[in-house]
Amino acid sequence: MNEQSLSVREAVIGRRSIKVFNGQPVDREDLLSIINDAVWAPNHGNREPWRLVVACGPELEKLYDLLRDLAIPRWKELSSEELKNQMKKFTLPGAYIFVIVPEDARQKERLEDYGAAACLLQNIQLLAWDKGIGSCWKTPGFLDVPKFREAMKVAPGERVISMLQLGYFDELPKGKERKTAEEIITVFGES
Numbered sequence: 001m002n003e004q005s006l007s008v009r010e011a012v013i014g015r016r017s018i019k020v021f022n023g024q025p026v027d028r029e030d031l032l033s034i035i036n037d038a039v040w041a042p043n044h045g046n047r048e049p050w051r052l053v054v055a056c057g058p059e060l061e062k063l064y065d066l067l068r069d070l071a072i073p074r075w076k077e078l079s080s081e082e083l084k085n086q087m088k089k090f091t092l093p094g095a096y097i098f099v100i101v102p103e104d105a106r107q108k109e110r111l112e113d114y115g116a117a118a119c120l121l122q123n124i125q126l127l128a129w130d131k132g133i134g135s136c137w138k139t140p141g142f143l144d145v146p147k148f149r150e151a152m153k154v155a156p157g158e159r160v161i162s163m164l165q166l167g168y169f170d171e172l173p174k175g176k177e178r179k180t181a182e183e184i185i186t187v188f189g190e191s
Contacts, residue, residue: 011126016175018134019089021167026056026094030131031166035097038123043116044109049101050117053152056095064090066151070142094133094167097124098143098152103159114161121162128166135166 006014031054043049055063067090068075068083075083101117104110125135142148143160154160 006130008126011129013175015126015129016134016173017136018165018167018169018173019136020169020171021092021094021134021165022170023092024094024168026133026166026168028056030133031056031095031097034124034127034131034133037127038120041116041119041123043119044112047109047113047116049113050120051100053098053100054096060091060096063096066148070145070148071140092167093136093165095165097162097164097166098160099162099164100152100154100158100160103157117161121164124164132168133166134169135164138163138165 035052035054039048064087068087071090072078072083072086075086078086099117099121101113102110104113121137125137128135139161140163143163149160152160
């Protein structure tokens with residue numbers, strides 16, 4: 001078992017969204033280890049309202065074709081160099097996780113399920129960070145496109161809520177200032 005190298009506080013405060021990856025692949029075993037720990041996210045009624053579609057390794061080539069078709073509609077008109085440059089945002093991450101949740105007709109359960117899946121995503125990001133793997137949670141418009149849903153085997157009554165890119169990186173982005181507790185809270189009963 002690997003020892004944790006970061007405290008929880010260090011992981012929460014130090015983690016950054018990585019948008020420029022270096023192309024190094026993410027090992028499937030590392031990804032599965034992260035997911036196996038991340039599923040301990042809090043979730044109402046222990047429903048575990050998520051399923052994941054993972055791509056790392058050889059299946060990435062097929063995923064790149066799908067992403068190209070959906071995100072670069074006029075890709076056939078581009079030179080190979082232009083297409084390669086536009087595809088870097090998809091080809092440089094070393095792994096992908098797509099998170100799918102049920103679209104419960106009951107608003108309370110639907111919101112609980114989304115919140116639980118968001119906790120799962122945060123766990124994945126923090127656990128990956130602890131292994132030196134960066135990530136970026138993205139919600140591109142094509143997540144709801146029928147061609148994408150079909151490729152991900154998304155059933156009626158389900159929704160893809162995240163395209164999580166994971167991978168290694170060479171530069172750590174600077175942290176952006178956050179609001180302080182004093183700026184975001186109101187003490188109950190005070191005006």
